Amino acid sequence: MEIRQVTTDERVTTTFPLQAYAFSPSPGPDDEAERYQRRQRFFTTATSFVAEEAGETLAGAASLPMRQNVRGLVHDMAGVAAVASHPSARRRGLVRELMTRLLRHTREQGCAVSALYPFRPSFYARFGYVGIPKTRKARFAPEGLSELLRRDLPGSVQRLPIKEGFAAYEALEHRLLAHRHGFAVFDETRSAEFREEKAWVALARVDGEVVGALRYRIDGHGGDLLGSSLFSTGPLGRALLLQFLARHVDQVSAIEVYLGADELAELWGTDMTVTTSAAVDSPTHNAPMVRVLDVPALAGSRVGRGGITVEIVGDDLIGGVWQFGADDGQLTVKPGGVPEATLTVGGFSALVYGALDPVEVFTRGLGDLDAEAMERLGVLFPTRMPYMFADF
Numbered sequence: 001m002e003i004r005q006v007t008t009d010e011r012v013t014t015t016f017p018l019q020a021y022a023f024s025p026s027p028g029p030d031d032e033a034e035r036y037q038r039r040q041r042f043f044t045t046a047t048s049f050v051a052e053e054a055g056e057t058l059a060g061a062a063s064l065p066m067r068q069n070v071r072g073l074v075h076d077m078a079g080v081a082a083v084a085s086h087p088s089a090r091r092r093g094l095v096r097e098l099m100t101r102l103l104r105h106t107r108e109q110g111c112a113v114s115a116l117y118p119f120r121p122s123f124y125a126r127f128g129y130v131g132i133p134k135t136r137k138a139r140f141a142p143e144g145l146s147e148l149l150r151r152d153l154p155g156s157v158q159r160l161p162i163k164e165g166f167a168a169y170e171a172l173e174h175r176l177l178a179h180r181h182g183f184a185v186f187d188e189t190r191s192a193e194f195r196e197e198k199a200w201v202a203l204a205r206v207d208g209e210v211v212g213a214l215r216y217r218i219d220g221h222g223g224d225l226l227g228s229s230l231f232s233t234g235p236l237g238r239a240l241l242l243q244f245l246a247r248h249v250d251q252v253s254a255i256e257v258y259l260g261a262d263e264l265a266e267l268w269g270t271d272m273t274v275t276t277s278a279a280v281d282s283p284t285h286n287a288p289m290v291r292v293l294d295v296p297a298l299a300g301s302r303v304g305r306g307g308i309t310v311e312i313v314g315d316d317l318i319g320g321v322w323q324f325g326a327d328d329g330q331l332t333v334k335p336g337g338v339p340e341a342t343l344t345v346g347g348f349s350a351l352v353y354g355a356l357d358p359v360e361v362f363t364r365g366l367g368d369l370d371a372e373a374m375e376r377l378g379v380l381f382p383t384r385m386p387y388m389f390a391d392f
């Protein structure tokens, strides 16, 4: 068995048949391979590894170059995707070898963190990943926002075809990336495909500056207005977009938008009828998972106070003893020392991403911590809700 990196052109004959079989209805349409080939222009910056035996591709795994804000630092991130093996080659450890190669490669390329959407979280937990919150879907009737129609808000909303509004939409995404913990974006090559979507974009502006954006489509008169993540720089941008949505009363019966797990749609109006939901289910509706690939790269992250020396166990990439401290709220990192606590890479990643409290890290079996270590880790890495957006 040989593992090698394949080029964009080679993907059609190597990884595509595995992916099509694993993720699409099959047998697929006759032009499935041509359609895949046409989409490859959006994936030229992706990295793909395959496992081959006697000239046959038995497994593949890929990574998309992304960027993610983790506690105030924007890192290069490996967005792992297209992990699949041939049914007759499963449970032979091929994907384990591919993932190990892929993660080492992305770390060497400068990725400090990695994220993915798992088919089954326990599979990726074996590779050090840990869950972070899934975005919520808020579904509501536009009538619930009617009081906003009477407000004279200091700003405006413009509706454009996505092609025309995409540059402004993407610029807002990049501003949010700089400020919002957990926020992740694709590179220009991958995100160019979204410009071709059949969708509108609503852009909220205050004094000419974009402060909110929503991609959406309407599925019919009296039907649904189906929105993407509702992005805003703050409450005014959000209110401008909600006021725009309120104007669709009697045109659509329901509106759906996606939100971070800490956003509360029930507070948007007095008579809101709203259901906010996040269904988590294998294999197609799981919450995202993340892991740290490079510990020294975390230096400078916005943290709490104090310090502790930790041993990270069971991981080739970040295993070892690390001394963590806080210098005026910024993380300091030094290798070595006498460990005061033991963490798995998943436990460490959960603390870095602010998704779990140290007590939960302990109760979930992601670390061996005494009461003092829990206290100190909690002060150094206070929980903080990460928002990694994705629209489903």
Ligand SMILES: CC(C)(COP(=O)(O)OP(=O)(O)OC[C@H]1O[C@@H](n2cnc3c(N)ncnc32)[C@H](O)[C@@H]1OP(=O)(O)O)[C@@H](O)C(=O)NCCC(=O)NCCS
Pocket: 022, 023, 059, 082, 083, 084, 085, 086, 089, 090, 091, 092, 093, 094, 095, 096, 097, 117, 118, 119, 120, 122, 123, 126, 283
């Ligand atoms: C999921 C899939 C990629 C696994 O490939 P594989 O080649 O069988 O994986 P490996 O043999 O390398 O197994 C790696 C580890 O995961 C475990 N594992 C394999 N399948 C698993 C599953 N379905 N659930 C939980 N653990 C699993 C193995 O026991 C092994 O554990 P270990 O190395 O710690 O002992 C393959 O079954 C597949 O292609 N499935 C369909 C497509 C899919 O769901 N892809 C994932 C998209 S996110």
